[in-house]
Structure formats: structure tokens, C-alpha cells
Amino acid sequence: MAPPDVVKRVEQLRRLINYHNYRYYVLAQPEISDEEYDLLFRELKQLEEQYPELITPDSPTQRVGAPPAEGFAKVRHPKPMLSLGNVTSPEELWAWRERFMKLLPEGTHVSYVVEPKIDGLTVVLHYENGVFTLGATRGDGYVGEDITNNLRTIRSLPLRIPLAPDGPPAPARLVVRGEAYISKAEFERFRKEQEKLGHKFTSPRNTAAGALRNLDPKVAASRPLDVYLYHIVVIEGAESPPATQWEVLHYLRDLGFPVALAWCRTFDDSEFDALADYCVNWVNEKDRLPFEVDGLVIKINELALHDVLGFVGRDPRWAIAYKYPAEQAITRLLDIVVEVGRTGVLTPRAVLEPVFLAGATISSATLHNEDYIIEKDIRIGDMVIVRRAGEVIPQVLGPVKELRTGQEKVWRMPKTCPSCGEPVVRYPGEVAYYCENTACPAQLVRRVEYFASRPAMDIEGFGPKQAKLFCEKGFIKEIA
Numbered sequence: 001m002a003p004p005d006v007v008k009r010v011e012q013l014r015r016l017i018n019y020h021n022y023r024y025y026v027l028a029q030p031e032i033s034d035e036e037y038d039l040l041f042r043e044l045k046q047l048e049e050q051y052p053e054l055i056t057p058d059s060p061t062q063r064v065g066a067p068p069a070e071g072f073a074k075v076r077h078p079k080p081m082l083s084l085g086n087v088t089s090p091e092e093l094w095a096w097r098e099r100f101m102k103l104l105p106e107g108t109h110v111s112y113v114v115e116p117k118i119d120g121l122t123v124v125l126h127y128e129n130g131v132f133t134l135g136a137t138r139g140d141g142y143v144g145e146d147i148t149n150n151l152r153t154i155r156s157l158p159l160r161i162p163l164a165p166d167g168p169p170a171p172a173r174l175v176v177r178g179e180a181y182i183s184k185a186e187f188e189r190f191r192k193e194q195e196k197l198g199h200k201f202t203s204p205r206n207t208a209a210g211a212l213r214n215l216d217p218k219v220a221a222s223r224p225l226d227v228y229l230y231h232i233v234v235i236e237g238a239e240s241p242p243a244t245q246w247e248v249l250h251y252l253r254d255l256g257f258p259v260a261l262a263w264c265r266t267f268d269d270s271e272f273d274a275l276a277d278y279c280v281n282w283v284n285e286k287d288r289l290p291f292e293v294d295g296l297v298i299k300i301n302e303l304a305l306h307d308v309l310g311f312v313g314r315d316p317r318w319a320i321a322y323k324y325p326a327e328q329a330i331t332r333l334l335d336i337v338v339e340v341g342r343t344g345v346l347t348p349r350a351v352l353e354p355v356f357l358a359g360a361t362i363s364s365a366t367l368h369n370e371d372y373i374i375e376k377d378i379r380i381g382d383m384v385i386v387r388r389a390g391e392v393i394p395q396v397l398g399p400v401k402e403l404r405t406g407q408e409k410v411w412r413m414p415k416t417c418p419s420c421g422e423p424v425v426r427y428p429g430e431v432a433y434y435c436e437n438t439a440c441p442a443q444l445v446r447r448v449e450y451f452a453s454r455p456a457m458d459i460e461g462f463g464p465k466q467a468k469l470f471c472e473k474g475f476i477k478e479i480a
Helices: 004-026 034-050 090-101 184-196 204-212 217-221 245-255 269-284 303-309 370-376 441-452 464-472
Strands: 074-076 111-118 121-128 131-137 143-145 173-181 226-236 265-268 293-300 319-322 327-340 345-357 360-366 383-388 395-399 433-435
Touching: 004 034, 090 269, 090 319, 111 245, 111 269, 121 204, 121 226, 131 143, 173 204, 184 204, 204 217, 226 245, 265 269, 269 293, 293 303, 327 395, 327 441, 345 383, 360 383, 360 395, 370 395, 441 464
Parallel strands: none
Antiparallel strands: 074 143, 111 265, 111 293, 121 131, 121 173, 173 226, 293 319, 327 345, 327 383, 345 360, 345 433, 383 395
């Protein structure tokens, strides 16, 4: 029987993972890095393996992702769009191989395809008799959102296949999976153009996801979106369907789909040492690619083995992602300011000396709460380590104490709300401080901002600036 503290931790992990699933898959506004998410998921998975009686049907380990957002028609996928398990070292990669090899008959021939893990928005495309009929987001892996009209604006996406006269005949039905993205060069050009117009875009992935999940296709058409396809979900009526993943990539290319073949490699099982070395050394090559990536994907090449091996939990046994540590930089902590949320929670935010990191200039980062600051001994004036993975909110990991001059200042949460001046409270057992003044101006702005956001009323063109302006002018005094 599981101890009470383990039961409590499992429940807490499920809440955290479900929340971050929602932030990532529904809002496309993640708060933590993939690395941090993976640590939470691994901990939950290990506890459930140790105490199987704690496994429930609604546990994040038993499902694929998170529910789709409101505002688009829902599309049920013909097969689950599963995510991948991941490894971060050659030892873990070898352990993955050992696990699936035990399930195969002795002497089974195995080879592998290694592909870049493009950091974009997963899309599922449907073709009937060669004509593009439907495009959807991954959603929760079972049900996605119909974004067909937005996908039609992507110039590289074929509306009819095959594109070449000498290409293979189109199958009666084809469903393919890929990644929509914006290349580094196109994003930089687009970002500079938008800056002149007063608009700010911080990452290629956010910009691509925001366009494809916008109800107005004109937004998607205005952004330099691209797509790569890499997986066949369903194929019916094909003369000679591919038998390996390597053949899949060539088949899709021959039909006219964009495929990242130039950055893919094959390895025989006898070359697994070389495969592992390739994954380790590839970290030095990834920044030279024309698109953002967050690792590699290693797939068993023989498609027949995919059916034999099947899945474990939410992960296919026949594929794994090889991921790399999040990018870090050192910069100075200039100040710590406190922001008040719509529920009255006070959150400290780091004001940083601007530093370029993971494709963006970082000038602020989350500090979570006062306990985090005390535990890490973070002080105003410190040189601090900042981490940012992909598009997520940057985080201060801690100070570089060796660089202290003695002029650094210890920080503590203010006793009064920085917005309304009322006393703040902290309840027993909680890490958060609260402003309980329901008339607090900052809370009103945040509530108005949330009211107009996509999860609520989805008022287009009404964002944080408009919410603040309307409240300051007295046009909005309360949320009924």
C-alpha cells in the first residue's frame, strides 16, 4: 500500500502535468521547458510503476496529451497521434534498444532512421484520391482542431498529389503527419518587418502556432509558414505501399510533400554505437539547420516491426526522441518586481540585463515565488544563470556566487500589494502570497485580460494593452 506522502505527491504531479499539458497543447503558451516537463512525467511514471494501485484511467501516463481548444470544429484522428518517450544520453538510448529487442524473435533484422525533431506545430493532413480535404492539429492525440483553411495558405503544402507527372499515383486515401514551422531566416525577416509596425514576435514556433490556430486564415497567409511531412498514418489503395520508414520519406517526397531527407540518416543495428555517437555529436550541428529543432527522433526502419512492438502507455516502443539540455546564459539581475495576477497571487519577476538566448533577447524571467528565491539565495545585483528552451518563459536557475562583489541586496516579498497598497497574506501550507482586495487595479486588469482571451470570450484584437488602457480610463470598473 502506498504511503500517504506518495499518494499526495502523485496527485500533485497529475495536477501539474495536466496544467502544463493545457498550457502547451491548448494555449500554445508553455510555462516550463520540455526538460522540466519530462522530469515531472518521469517522476509520476516511476511512482506509478512502483505503486501500480495508484494508476487511474485519467492519469497523464495513460493518455496522449490534452484537450483541444474551443473555437474550431473538432476532428477525430483515424489513429492516435502519440507523443514520444525520450532519452538524454547514450546509456538511455542503449537501454531503449535492449527493452524492445527482448520483445522480438532472436535473429530479427533491425535498422533505424534518424530524423531531426523539428520544433513546430504537429499537423495531420488528409488526402482523398490525391486531393487535400482536411487538415487538423494534434490536439489531445485523439481529437484535434480543423485548421484546413489555415493550412491551405502554406505554399509548400500540396493541394493535390502527385505534384510531378512522373510521380507515383495517388492512393485512394492518405493521411500523413508532419510539422508546420517557420524557418530561422524567414522568421528573422518577418520579425524585423513586424518590429517596424510595432509588433513583437519572440520565437518561430509561437509565431507558427499562433497563425495556424487563428480563426482568420488571413493571419496564416501573412506569415512565412512551411511544413515537413514524415509519417504515414493511413494509406489505402496504394499500388506498392512503403515497407520501411526510409521508403516512407522517399515516397512522400516523390508525391510532392516537403520532406527533411537532407538531414535524415539510416543505421543498421550493427552500427548502433555509431548511431549513439551521431546523436551525441549532432548537438554541434543542430544550430546550423535552417529550422529550430529540439532533438532527434530515432525510429525502427521496418514498419512491420511497429505493429509487432506496439505501445507502452502513451509511447510507441519503436521510436524514441533524443533530447539535449536547455540553453543557458549568464547575465545580471537588475531588479525583482512583483506582478499581481487576476486571482490576487503575487509573482516575483526578474528584470535582467538583456542577453541573447535560444533565438531571442531575454530581459525578464520568472522567479516563481519567494521560497524559490530564498532557497536559491538569489539577490538583486547577482550574476545569474538563465535558462530558456524553445519558446517557453525564461527561468532564473540561480546565482553565480563566485562573481559576487558584496553589493548584492537580499530580496523579500513586500508586505503590501504593489498595485493597491493593501496588506498581502500567505496561507499556511502555501508558497503564494495573495492580495485579497477585490478592488485591486492590477487584478481588474488581469481579469479583463482573461475575459477577452481565447479560452474565455475570444475577443480578437483585445489584449493586455487594451485591458490596461480601458481600466485606467475608467471604461471598465468590474467584471460582472
